[in-house]
Amino acid sequence: xxxxxxxxxxxxxxxxxxxxxxxxARRSTRxxxxxxxxxxxxxxxxxxxDQVSLTLARGEVLxxxxxxGAGKSTLVGLLGGAVMPDDGTIRYDGADIGRLPAPERxxxxxxxxxxxxxxxxxxxxxxxxxxxxxxxxxxxxRADAEAACARILERCGLVDAIDLPARALPLLRRKRLExxxxxxxxxxxxxxxxxxxxxxxxxxxxxxxxxxxLRSEVQGIVIVEHVLRIVRECCDRLVVVNFGRAFxxxxxxxxxxxxxxxxxYLGTAHAAAKGEGDSAAVTAAAEAAAVSAQKLAAALVARAxxxxxxxxxxxxxxxxxxxxGQARVLEGIDLKVERGRAVAILGTNGAGKTTLANVIAGTxxxxxxxxxxxxxxxxxxxxxxxAGLGLAxxxxxxxxxxxxxxxxxxxLAARRAGAAERAARLAEVYELFPDLKARRASAGTxxxxxxxxxxxxxxxxxxxPRLVVFDEISLGLAPVVMDRLYDALAALKRAGLTMLIVEQxxxxxxxxxxxxxxxxxxxxxxxxxxxxxRDDPRLRHLYIGTAD
Amino acid sequence: xxxxxxxxxxPPRRGRCQRTGEAGSAAAAWSAALGAPNxxxxxxxxxxxxxxxxxxxxxxxxxxxxxxxxxxLLLLVTLAEAWNLMAGYGGLVSLGTASFFGVGAYVLTxxxxxxxxxxALALVAGGLAAAAMAVVVSRAVFRxxxxxxxxxxxxxxxxLRLFMINYNGFGGATGLFLAQDPPGLRGLYGIALALxxxxxxxxxxxxxxxxxxxxxxxRDDEDAAAQIGVRAFRVKLAAxxxxxxxxxxxxxxxxxxxxxxxxYGTFGVQWTVTVLSIVVIGGQGLRAGPLVGAVFVVGxxxxxxxxxxxxxxxxxxxxxxxxxYAPQGLVGLAQRAWARAR
Numbered sequence: 001x002x003x004x005x006x007x008x009x010x011x012x013x014x015x016x017x018x019x020x021x022x023x024x025a026r027r028s029t030r031x032x033x034x035x036x037x038x039x040x041x042x043x044x045x046x047x048x049x050d051q052v053s054l055t056l057a058r059g060e061v062l063x064x065x066x067x068x069g070a071g072k073s074t075l076v077g078l079l080g081g082a083v084m085p086d087d088g089t090i091r092y093d094g095a096d097i098g099r100l101p102a103p104e105r106x107x108x109x110x111x112x113x114x115x116x117x118x119x120x121x122x123x124x125x126x127x128x129x130x131x132x133x134x135x136x137x138x139x140x141x142r143a144d145a146e147a148a149c150a151r152i153l154e155r156c157g158l159v160d161a162i163d164l165p166a167r168a169l170p171l172l173r174r175k176r177l178e179x180x181x182x183x184x185x186x187x188x189x190x191x192x193x194x195x196x197x198x199x200x201x202x203x204x205x206x207x208x209x210x211x212x213x214l215r216s217e218v219q220g221i222v223i224v225e226h227v228l229r230i231v232r233e234c235c236d237r238l239v240v241v242n243f244g245r246a247f248x249x250x251x252x253x254x255x256x257x258x259x260x261x262x263x264x265y266l267g268t269a270h271a272a273a274k275g276e277g278d279s280a281a282v283t284a285a286a287e288a289a290a291v292s293a294q295k296l297a298a299a300l301v302a303r304a305x306x307x308x309x310x311x312x313x314x315x316x317x318x319x320x321x322x323x324x325g326q327a328r329v330l331e332g333i334d335l336k337v338e339r340g341r342a343v344a345i346l347g348t349n350g351a352g353k354t355t356l357a358n359v360i361a362g363t364x365x366x367x368x369x370x371x372x373x374x375x376x377x378x379x380x381x382x383x384x385x386x387a388g389l390g391l392a393x394x395x396x397x398x399x400x401x402x403x404x405x406x407x408x409x410x411x412l413a414a415r416r417a418g419a420a421e422r423a424a425r426l427a428e429v430y431e432l433f434p435d436l437k438a439r440r441a442s443a444g445t446x447x448x449x450x451x452x453x454x455x456x457x458x459x460x461x462x463x464x465p466r467l468v469v470f471d472e473i474s475l476g477l478a479p480v481v482m483d484r485l486y487d488a489l490a491a492l493k494r495a496g497l498t499m500l501i502v503e504q505x506x507x508x509x510x511x512x513x514x515x516x517x518x519x520x521x522x523x524x525x526x527x528x529x530x531x532x533x534r535d536d537p538r539l540r541h542l543y544i545g546t547a548d
Numbered sequence: 549x550x551x552x553x554x555x556x557x558x559p560p561r562r563g564r565c566q567r568t569g570e571a572g573s574a575a576a577a578w579s580a581a582l583g584a585p586n587x588x589x590x591x592x593x594x595x596x597x598x599x600x601x602x603x604x605x606x607x608x609x610x611x612x613x614x615x616x617x618x619x620x621l622l623l624l625v626t627l628a629e630a631w632n633l634m635a636g637y638g639g640l641v642s643l644g645t646a647s648f649f650g651v652g653a654y655v656l657t658x659x660x661x662x663x664x665x666x667x668a669l670a671l672v673a674g675g676l677a678a679a680a681m682a683v684v685v686s687r688a689v690f691r692x693x694x695x696x697x698x699x700x701x702x703x704x705x706x707x708l709r710l711f712m713i714n715y716n717g718f719g720g721a722t723g724l725f726l727a728q729d730p731p732g733l734r735g736l737y738g739i740a741l742a743l744x745x746x747x748x749x750x751x752x753x754x755x756x757x758x759x760x761x762x763x764x765x766x767r768d769d770e771d772a773a774a775q776i777g778v779r780a781f782r783v784k785l786a787a788x789x790x791x792x793x794x795x796x797x798x799x800x801x802x803x804x805x806x807x808x809x810x811x812y813g814t815f816g817v818q819w820t821v822t823v824l825s826i827v828v829i830g831g832q833g834l835r836a837g838p839l840v841g842a843v844f845v846v847g848x849x850x851x852x853x854x855x856x857x858x859x860x861x862x863x864x865x866x867x868x869x870x871x872x873y874a875p876q877g878l879v880g881l882a883q884r885a886w887a888r889a890r
Contacts, residue, residue: 080775081774081775082771082774082775101774102771102774102775103774103775103777103778103779103780106774106775106776106777107777111775111776112775114772114775118769118771118772119768119769119772120764120765120768120769120772120773121768121769122764122767122768122833123761123764123765123768127761127764127765128765130758130761131761131762131764131765131773131776131778132776132777134758134761134762135762135765135773135776135777135778135779136777138758142758181776182776184776185776185777
């Protein structure tokens with residue numbers, strides 16, 4: 001593997017590490033590990049990457065940030081070999097690799113993760129890693145290869161799942177598997193594409209510790225990330241990408257402090273935090289947008305009002321238990337969602353939030369307890385029956401229908417409405433999210449993550465729902481896009497839409513919700529009005545401290 | 549197959565404890581042999597020799613009827629194993645089985661007639677010719693993925709069939725006669741058994757080895773596999789060559805048995821369809837799928853031998869039902885039932 005003598009110093013990529021030697025070596029060879037020049041990638045008429053150049057010194061951790069759809073994942077694909085550039089050169093470890101296919105780059109030590117995890121679904125977690133080991137070292141001893149896999153899984157917190165098929169892992173564990181599989185290559189250069197999305201603080205800390213420990217084993221890391229803590233604590237240097245171009249570059253602290261970056265990426269929340277004066281324009285624009293969104297949202301929700309006489313809450317859960325096979329996830333959930341209220345469900349990953357959303361949607365039948373809508377028991381009703389009662393789901397992971405266009409995705413949720421009504425609803429959703437209108441004929445999944453999330457929300461609204469369950473809508477989005485989505489949600493709330501927000505971003509959820517429930521081990525550990533929960537010391541303990 | 553299930557379905561009673569325990573171990577053996585995950589005990593080591601011993605016994609003691617059926621069964625299991633290696637483990641759903649099968653049959657006949665080649669050599673040469681054809685077409689068909697690969701192989705098979713019908717160099721539509729007398733039925737059965745033995749060894753190596761991990765990785769996600777250094781083209785080509793070789797030898801053996809070959813029969817789509825239904829009914833990507841499926845399909849064919857139209861219709865209905873309700877075939881169904889019973 002290390003036929004290049006200059007790289008022999010770095011051979012010791014075992015977890016034991018050779019940090020000392022590496023440190024010395026890093027100082028002596030200050031050559032670049034990776035140099036990309038003038039990279040261009042076009043998809044039809046769209047230029048996804050436009051003349052991007054970047055350099056990664058040995059031992060450096062480089063962050064790539066930018067809004068959703070800026071071309072970050074394309075850049076990772078170009079470096080890793082999954083995407084072939086239309087122009088430009090890539091030099092890695094002294095050789096031109098710009099035209100090499102992905103397997104050859106992987107064999108030279110470039111490991112990457114996929115933003116949307118792509119594990120080998122019908123293989124065990126161990127075999128997922130063994131595929132990497134055996135492709136590189138077909139004649140390695142089996143015991144050695146398996147021991148290496150076990151060691152990597154241990155570091156990535158997946159060792160308990162080693163014999164499970166990858167299909168059985170939920171989204172966030174699949175992300176861990178992405179990292180583990182890239183590490184199984186013993187990479188020299190690691191490309192991490194949004195591995196931090198969706199993690200709560202404690203998990204983010206774990207990931208940061210992992211990345212830091214990797215610094216002594218790999219020669220360079222490129223991180224594409226929206227979780228600013230990871231960017232701030234791991235990256236030496238940042239490149240900001242916008243509209244396919246490198247927009248700014250520099251040491252991490254400088255870039256994050258820059259006003260231009262705040263405007264295109266970090267968004268208003270960040271700008272407000274660092275001082276009002278320099279972001280007046282941004283704020284004003286946001287306010288204007290909020291006002292128009294307000295009008296629209298009113299239109300969207302008003303006609304959704306269905307005559308009802310019952311005094312019962314719109315949605316009620318009575319001591320609901322649920323799980324998958326042997327695994328019990330919900331252990332007695334009592335929940336009331338009154339009309340016009342926004343209720344947030346917080347909690348660490350694995351606490352049971354999404355399971356709760358599944359029970360409400362009707363895709364998972366509770367093993368005990370009752371689900372009531374307008375005071376009527378609907379426990380175990382099929383999902384389409386629940387949807388017919390006016391409950392819409394904005395599911396985790398967006399679940400856009402890939403073969404359908406944006407408009408078809410939207411219309412699907414309004415099949416029963418007449419043509420005029422459908423057109424009216426479409427117009428309103430397009431006005432709420434103008435991005436969607438511009439891309440109405442594109443395939444649903446061809447858009448950026450933020451636009452896809454807008455589509456998922458728009459689709460939920462197309463059915464004129466009385467209650468929408470928003471499951472992790474901020475996952476994997478740039479701060480500025482999260483701002484826009486939550487502005488839209490706030491407008492919908494003011495217009496009277498009842499909503500249940502399942503979220504791991506505590507601050508945003510607390511800012512929007514009236515009531516908050518914090519979940520732990522399948523139960524509500526803490527419930528109350530948002531204001532009270534925010535100040536409750538137990539929130540910090542439950543959420544950030546190790547709950548055990 | 550029902551044995552373990554019925555034993556567990558009944559509530560355990562005192563008097564039957566002994567028997568239930570016995571059935572339990574048999575069931576465990578089955579589930580291991582069927583390729584249940586996480587069971588690393590090599591049950592194949594004793595179950596397979598047992599099955600082969602039974603087949604050999606049939607070859608020695610069976611009458612002509614049983615030898616005919618046995619030959620057909622062995623041939624179809626071989627073809628199904630080869631197809632399963634590509635489709636079940638490699639995700640390469642081919643509809644080109646008949647072309648490799650036909651090439652094997654024609655090469656054997658040609659070598660025996662023209663060069664007076666010994667049979668053993670001609671059989672192997674049939675396989676090698678099919679493998680060579682796989683190499684030649686690989687560049688073209690591997691450019692296509694998924695459904696396009698399937699359609700590409702179907703196009704290849706049809707083109708070859710039409711060529712063989714219309715080109716007179718290889719006997720044209722009337723075909724060729726084998727100049728030599730074929731060996732007796734018992735001899736043919738023996739060769740088929742030897743071929744299946746070789747196939748089983750190859751499949752055991754291919755499905756238990758690290759190669760199978762690479763192959764399944766390519767099946768599950770070719771791009772992701774490439775990104776961890778797997779050279780997908782080579783891995784797919786290896787599976788394609790091995791499967792084509794086995795298919796070619798099987799074709800040569802069928803040509804030898806018939807003594808006369810013509811393009812409609814040897815290049816006909818019915819071979820492809822039969823093999824496909826065997827694997828789908830038995831269970832794709834499962835080690836025991838081809839055997840179980842072949843026993844089922846051949847058995848059904850015998851039961852309904854007097855009503856050919858009904859046979860076709862029933863096979864069609866069974867395929868639809870299996871694809872809808874048991875995508876992992878009969879073996880997958882048994883595995884699930886077993887997992888539930890436990």
